[in-house]
Amino acid sequence: MEKRECCIILSQVEGIGWQTVDRFMRLAGEPTHISVGEMLNILRMLGVAERVVDRAKACAHSLSQQVEAWAADGIEVITRFDEAYPLYLTEIAQPPWVLFCKGDRSLLGEPSVAVVGTRKPTPYGLRVTRMLAQALAEQGLVVTSGMANGIDGEAHRAVLKSTGRTIAVLGAGIDVIYPKNHRTLYQELTNRGLVVSEMPPGTPPHPGLFPRRNRIISGLSLGTLVVEAAERSGSLITADFSMEQGREVFAVPGPITTTQSQGTLKLIQQGAKCVRSVEDILEEIPFVAYNQAVQQDTVTSSDLTEAEQWLLERVAPDRPVSIDRIMSLSGTKWEFGQIHQSLLSLELKGMIASMPGGQYIRK
Structure with missing residues (x-):
């Protein structure tokens, strides 16, 4: 099997994380073809527990059936060794080894802006999200978000309504709809946009997975726009990732009296660009035309x-x-x-x- 198959196998094994896969790939060296036995021996050399090695062995033997089952559900697998892997993600720290995709995978190679925010937006926040997401889509930009309740979901819906293009990055397996009330939105995204996850199909949502999801949202994007966010918000994690990745950070100002504006006002104090209209975003993105x-x-x-x-x-x-x-x-x-x-x-x-x-x- 090839290294891409090793990526898919190792990404599914509980007890094997990003660093272990990285060490595996370095130790495996240049050969593109690796036998199952060689893969298991390398894992043992890395000090991986035998019970975890056994899981990798079982996964290797069932890989072809798994890939066929995923394909039957419309799920495509892209690894770091595939040409379709998005260039922007290669530039971030710990880029995902595997992306599970459902929908139009060509969107991964298009210029994108992330739009994120609180799960409990104000009417003002929802209105601004619709306005800016639609305007970005009209400029030919892909809008990327996390399909969460609130600002994320509103951004996706606004873009789909304007026949634009949008990507949802999930904090669960690609076939796990979370939140459950977004079932209709999920279907629209898979039919007219793209849904992406780093996690193997069937993975339930977990708080620890959402920061990992957020680094992909920012990593796919030229910049991150935060519409509304409390002072301690997951959206600010996405903004932090964006800054660490050398991408732009934008924030919409709001009333100093509302909880939902405290995070965005703080971002502006820290140097994020204050957004009054879509032009404030476009002028910071070279070659936006x-x-x-x-x-x-x-x-x-x-x-x-x-x-x-x-x-x-x-x-x-x-x-x-x-x-x-x-x-x-x-x-x-x-x-x-x-x-x-x-x-x-x-x-x-x-x-x-x-x-x-x-x-x-x-x-």
Whole structure:
């Protein structure tokens, strides 16, 4: 089996966490093919308890049946070793080894802004969420949130109503609807948007999983907008992750007399951008006219070679990427000469721009 299969197996085994998988991958080295026996021996070398090794063995033997069952339920699995893995997530600390997806997985590669907030919003907070989420969607941006009650759910609904695109990141297994009252919203998201989870299908919600969920919400996004939040709120955890990941943080001001505004006012005091309209967000996101620019470009995808199309999908419009990073993403797919020639071609066609330090950005 390949390393991606090891990722899927290890992500399901109770007693194996992110750090253990990281150490496993480093110890496994370069070979892409690993037998079940080799996988189990590496786990033993890492000091993993024998009962946990037995769980990994059982999971390995049932993997093909599991993947077939997930596919029958519309669940797709993306690992760190797949081309479909979102580039933005590779830049964060402890990026998830596996993403379980249901819906339009292409949204993972699109520019996104996270919209989060309290589960107990005021009418003002709900109104502002609808206004800003719809405006972001109209600019061609994907709106990412956590499908929680309150601000999160309202952001998803506003985008779906405006026929925009939205991603929900869950703090439970991808087939576990939480909160239960969002069953209809969940169906709409899987039909017209995307639902994502790091946790294996069937995993029930647990308080410890939501901070992990929040790092993915911010990690998929160019920035995080907090609409309303109490002074101690899970939404502020998402904002903290966003700052740690070098992404933008935005906050909507509110009355100093309401509990729901204390967290956002504190964020503004700490340097988050105060948002009065969607323009306050857009001016902080370079190349935010990405969608319009692609539509107006005279060069179409049919004019590109396979290598140029591959590169264009991996050069982001908002964050420079180095040629070394591009080569690491290509693996053995493309040689350096092909990559370099294709980059020059795309630059001549006006689709990317070169920057100091051997970096490139999409126009």
